[in-house]
């Protein structure tokens with residue numbers, strides 16, 4: 001029931017007045033990659049440091065593995081938790097080997113095992129083993145940061161706290177380290193709490209995102225949900241307009257944005273029925289189904305007018321229409337739909353029953369202008385001409 | 396020269412021995428008290444400034460006055476001399492220990508704690524090694540002070556090379572004055588040399604390498620400048 005790491009109504013007030021965090025209730029499962037994201041000073045570090053008791057809440061409780069950390073020996077607790085501080089902090093008077101195996105020495109791990117670990121860790125970050133005998137000042141900033149990261153992994157603890165560990169790195173090294181830590185976390189099932197102010201980094205790494213602002217948790221959810229339903233303007237801003245728009249076609253299914261009340265008509269109804277229905281429902285096209293509700297085609301006001309004298313039932317004049325499945329990702333279908341220049345696209349379920357429809361205008365409202373720009377209009381019209389008569393097929 | 400040595404040689408040796416003994420005891424006591432005290436002050440920052448002020452004030456008492464003050468309490472002899480020298484040795488060691496320890500970047504203290512070091516482990520394995528060069532400099536300074544001030548200890552009957560110097564002064568015997576001052580100077584030089592060596596030995600290797608690297612960089616830069 002209760003999570004592996006839990007914050008229960010936690011607050012921290014510095015010096016009796018400065019409220020650093022407030023009303024924090026969070027719960028995380030084992031094996032999650034948790035990213036705290038927010039502007040500088042929003043309380044990320046404060047919150048994270050409560051997990052290993054580097055910080056004590058002014059009120060509320062922090063639980064790790066069902067134990068209130070306030071009841072645990074802080075030194076022992078910290079030896080169970082890997083920790084990378086914001087500024088790397090390699091011990092300047094210790095060799096890289098000594099730095100990497102520091103926690104193991106505290107845990108009285110024997111020397112042979114420590115040596116193995118040192119080798120393993122330095123291999124992991126693709127630095128030469130000779131470097132184990134070097135001192136931190138002899139390494140570049142990027143190399144130091146890599147050592148800082150593996151130092152937190154060396155003792156193989158279940159929980160790892162990382163406070164903006166990739167801050168000062170060049171983009172290539174940062175990406176490599178992000179991949180490394182994500183892989184390790186997934187492979188070894190570690191629970192990582194990661195503080196960052198970089199949304200790209202957070203979205204890439206997190207399985208749980210905690211958005212913080214001015215000492216409050218604004219939103220805590222999976223990255224997908226935060227992207228889809230940002231809690232407020234602050235979160236939207238943090239995510240950035242661009243990412244929000246990209247995220248919609250990325251994660252949204254057709255079913256989520258379709259209009260569920262498609263106006264349909266059975267194929268054996270008369271043309272005058274169709275006209276009446278169009279007038280009543282104020283639409284200029286009808287989706288045609290058979291008596292079981294399975295998609296047959298479409299009729300619109302133009303071909304109704306043109307064919308009125310030559311046909312009797314809707315089934316005679318309907319035309320085939322491209323359709324989409326409700327479970328399709330918008331990103332896979334959106335551009336095609338827009339390019340085809342279709343005004344309406346029926347949405348069907350697995351059994352070809354009509355469950356809704358997409359209209360060009362609703363899609364355009366959603367993304368069209370912003371993502372593909374207005375110069376697509378010309379292309380779309382061309383494509384529509386060429387493809388307008390395509391037989392009924394899935395888009 | 397030969398005559399000088401045969402006349403004063405054994406006396407010089409004996410007095411040098413006394414001199415070293417007084418100085419060493421005073422210094423060791425000073426280290427034993429001032430280093431832990433300096434460390435303790437970094438954990439009780441509010442106390443630091445008043446305590447360092449008090450010790451500084453002790454330091455400003457003229458040495459002869461302090462020695463004389465010892466007399467009614469401890470009588471004459473070595474004990475009051477050692478106590479007075481010990482008090483003088485405190486300040487440089489205390490101040491440098493406190494400075495050295497508080498100059499250790501908080502980041503390292505934070506990492507030590509965060510990785511699960513106890514307070515004592517953090518002090519012994521992280522803070523002291525990093526602060527050691529500064530602390531050693533304080534001890535070094537104290538040692539030289541103590542050796543030279545120990546000369547005055549002769550005033551209150553503690554012995555040492557001061558005996559030779561003062562009897563030389565009183566009896567207008569320049570020979571005796573030299574028999575005292577030259578060994579004191581030599582002892583001070585030797586101790587200075589040994590402590591410099593010890594400092595190098597105790598300074599973490601990383602810092603020595605780093606300094607070398609920096610100075611060779613500076614040399615290179617200078618060489619380049621000269622070429623231009």
Ligand SMILES: Nc1ncnc2c1ncn2[C@@H]1O[C@H](COP(=O)(O)OP(=O)(O)O)[C@@H](O)[C@H]1O
Pocket residue numbers: 014015018019020038039040041042043044045046047
């Ligand atoms: N030791 C401290 N004493 C006083 N205020 C602090 C202390 N540590 C942090 N704060 C304040 O608490 C707030 C949250 O800080 P922090 O958790 O470091 O934020 P973040 O990591 O998100 O940048 C900030 O306003 C900061 O100034």
Ligand SMILES: [Mg+2]
Pocket residue numbers: 044045046086163195
């Ligand atoms: Mg921070």
